[in-house]
Amino acid sequence: MIRNLRHAALGATLSTAAMIAAAPAQAQVTIEYWQYFFEARVTAMEQLIENFEAANPDITVNMTTFPYADYRTRTAVAIPAGEGPDVVQLFYGWLNDYIEAELIQPLPVEAFPPDEINAEFFPMVQAMERDGQYYALPTAVRSLALFYNNRLFEAADIDGPPETLDEMVEIAAALTERDGAGNITQVGLTSGMTAQDHHWWREVLVRQFGGEPYTDGYRNVAYDSEAGLAALNFYHGLSAEHGVTDAGFMDEPQAAFRAGRAGMHIDGSFRIGALEGTRGLDWGVTELPAGPDGTRSNYSSYWVNAITSRAEGEEYDAAVLFMDYITSPEAMQIWLDTVGELPARESVGMIDENAEHPVYGPFIRGLEYANTTIFADESAQRQILVEMLERINLQGQDPAESLAQAAAAEQDLLDAYYGE
Amino acid sequence: MSFYRALSIRQKRTLWAWGFLAVPIIFYVVIRFYPTGNAMVLSFQSWNLLGDREWAGLANYRVLFSDPVFWQVFWNTFKYLLIGTPISLVISFFIAYHLDKVRFAHGFLRALYFLPFMTSAVAMAWVWRWFYQGVPIGLFNNMLASVGIGQVEFLNSTTNALPSILAPAVWAGLGFQVIIFMAGLRAIPRSYYEAAEIDGVSKWTVLWEITIPLLRPTIVFIVVFSSIGFLRIFDHVFNMTTNNPGGPLNSTKPLVLMIYETAFRSFDMGYAAAQTVVLFLILLVVSLIQLRILRDS
Numbered sequence: 001m002i003r004n005l006r007h008a009a010l011g012a013t014l015s016t017a018a019m020i021a022a023a024p025a026q027a028q029v030t031i032e033y034w035q036y037f038f039e040a041r042v043t044a045m046e047q048l049i050e051n052f053e054a055a056n057p058d059i060t061v062n063m064t065t066f067p068y069a070d071y072r073t074r075t076a077v078a079i080p081a082g083e084g085p086d087v088v089q090l091f092y093g094w095l096n097d098y099i100e101a102e103l104i105q106p107l108p109v110e111a112f113p114p115d116e117i118n119a120e121f122f123p124m125v126q127a128m129e130r131d132g133q134y135y136a137l138p139t140a141v142r143s144l145a146l147f148y149n150n151r152l153f154e155a156a157d158i159d160g161p162p163e164t165l166d167e168m169v170e171i172a173a174a175l176t177e178r179d180g181a182g183n184i185t186q187v188g189l190t191s192g193m194t195a196q197d198h199h200w201w202r203e204v205l206v207r208q209f210g211g212e213p214y215t216d217g218y219r220n221v222a223y224d225s226e227a228g229l230a231a232l233n234f235y236h237g238l239s240a241e242h243g244v245t246d247a248g249f250m251d252e253p254q255a256a257f258r259a260g261r262a263g264m265h266i267d268g269s270f271r272i273g274a275l276e277g278t279r280g281l282d283w284g285v286t287e288l289p290a291g292p293d294g295t296r297s298n299y300s301s302y303w304v305n306a307i308t309s310r311a312e313g314e315e316y317d318a319a320v321l322f323m324d325y326i327t328s329p330e331a332m333q334i335w336l337d338t339v340g341e342l343p344a345r346e347s348v349g350m351i352d353e354n355a356e357h358p359v360y361g362p363f364i365r366g367l368e369y370a371n372t373t374i375f376a377d378e379s380a381q382r383q384i385l386v387e388m389l390e391r392i393n394l395q396g397q398d399p400a401e402s403l404a405q406a407a408a409a410e411q412d413l414l415d416a417y418y419g420e
Numbered sequence: 421m422s423f424y425r426a427l428s429i430r431q432k433r434t435l436w437a438w439g440f441l442a443v444p445i446i447f448y449v450v451i452r453f454y455p456t457g458n459a460m461v462l463s464f465q466s467w468n469l470l471g472d473r474e475w476a477g478l479a480n481y482r483v484l485f486s487d488p489v490f491w492q493v494f495w496n497t498f499k500y501l502l503i504g505t506p507i508s509l510v511i512s513f514f515i516a517y518h519l520d521k522v523r524f525a526h527g528f529l530r531a532l533y534f535l536p537f538m539t540s541a542v543a544m545a546w547v548w549r550w551f552y553q554g555v556p557i558g559l560f561n562n563m564l565a566s567v568g569i570g571q572v573e574f575l576n577s578t579t580n581a582l583p584s585i586l587a588p589a590v591w592a593g594l595g596f597q598v599i600i601f602m603a604g605l606r607a608i609p610r611s612y613y614e615a616a617e618i619d620g621v622s623k624w625t626v627l628w629e630i631t632i633p634l635l636r637p638t639i640v641f642i643v644v645f646s647s648i649g650f651l652r653i654f655d656h657v658f659n660m661t662t663n664n665p666g667g668p669l670n671s672t673k674p675l676v677l678m679i680y681e682t683a684f685r686s687f688d689m690g691y692a693a694a695q696t697v698v699l700f701l702i703l704l705v706v707s708l709i710q711l712r713i714l715r716d717s
Binding site for chain 2: 072073076077079080097098100101103179181183184185192194195246247248249250251252261377379380383386387390391394395
């Protein structure tokens, strides 16, 4: 309530400022907002814009969307050319490049005080702060969880989802089926570094086996350690030792799970929508299993909103107001209800209705201990882990050697990116 | 106007000719030559699409030539060419030679061979990708399993993946090559064959001494055309290995895919431009060599 009042007061001040600046004409201000096209996100944003315009009748927000595949290229080309939006949605991993190229401006400290953001948002959002100023803020975040197939669990007489990695392996073994020749026809657990497993390995398994994936703000690779090797051996052992998974099974992990040929599947909250409509699939979801010593971890990623350097004068003031609204608790609840993406504020996420929600709950609870990898080049860094496993599986390389090779390759990449 | 009137008819004709020629020339300069030149300049710069372009000198090329992945990709690109071109040439000639003699349902058969060429490469690549999976979903492996033969890793193998991806690419291109070969066969004057028949020459001799030598221009065209196609192979590889582009372990990655990844996944535009320049030079040299070899003698 107090916060809302503060928002209202802030809004009033800023709009007054805008009005004074534009005193003679008191013209209608129009700002441009860009995001990529995903139907639920567009619907949610349309609703947010409608609410925002109702509260600020002198501001009009135009939303433009682009196909996901083109989005990064389009924004990258349009903003420097001055053709772009005033408020733009970016993947958190692109932030460095955008700040360096001075394409986005820091959020004003008065309207977005860092202390308050640090206190109210889930901790991984702090990756968006540079030198005491936030450059961007998310409306919603994503995390990982373990999906499981209720029908297969019942058929194998398993009471409930696993709590620990050991239980997970045990259950996966009970769910794995093979044909007469020993070929897997149903996996206990899906796997594939090309899907979400590289996040699971990097931010979850390495930590659960007692290590740190990176140090020095993700500039130094630290997983070439005993813990890293233990994590790799565990992951590789799922197929090599326990035989409860197969990386290429049914082409893609999510395909195997949707087809009901996989007992368990680790995936992000963005998969909920796709699974919800699947005919004949009865699934549940639980937090990622805890490690040998009970450590829990998770990986969170998100899309952020930022004000571009194009916004000046009254457009800038309008953009600040708009940013304030789309990162407000109200907007986050609308986003969760419409898109199914998790609120970025702890105060919204951790209310019982959300934290105990049968589907969103496990993801939201995971946010409390989630980490966000600061990538220099996500696809290249993923590829390094993909190849780490391929060298072991296809070329019979020793896991420790493969791990060291991957760590060296990733360090080279990070050094080149940070210009060291 | 008086300037125009003062010209002779010959000069007027020249003027008109250049006037008409100017349209395609301007078109080519703007949409072909300018971007090509720009890419060459960019190959000496460093640019991530966002900031300013910065001069990098030969750094992009230095990184490229010392990158083991580049040399692997370079060699892969030639594998596509060296395996794909002869195989598709022989198969398409074989089909065209025999199809040319078939009278029954000729048009229908020809249409069947042409059909894959008109199909979208993306759709085809995905269907083949699923054909290649293991049990329980892969067509080929299910067939093998039903007769008790062990599984073959088609795509998840550093040795089998490249031929597996090449097969649908060859198949897709056959239709076009068959049509070109048939047109070439029809263009050989009947009188040579009649003369050979009168002389009582064997079928093999007719093939080696008349048909193939007279098909030389057709063969040159197909070899150059399909070589360029295989050197630029992209859609099949990209779609059959989307989750791990050019994998496993870069064993199927062609140069074009490496360029695409550098440019649109890593956003390292200068480095991608340097790779493009290398591809351009390869295409140029290969085409010139082929034209020389196949035209001489």
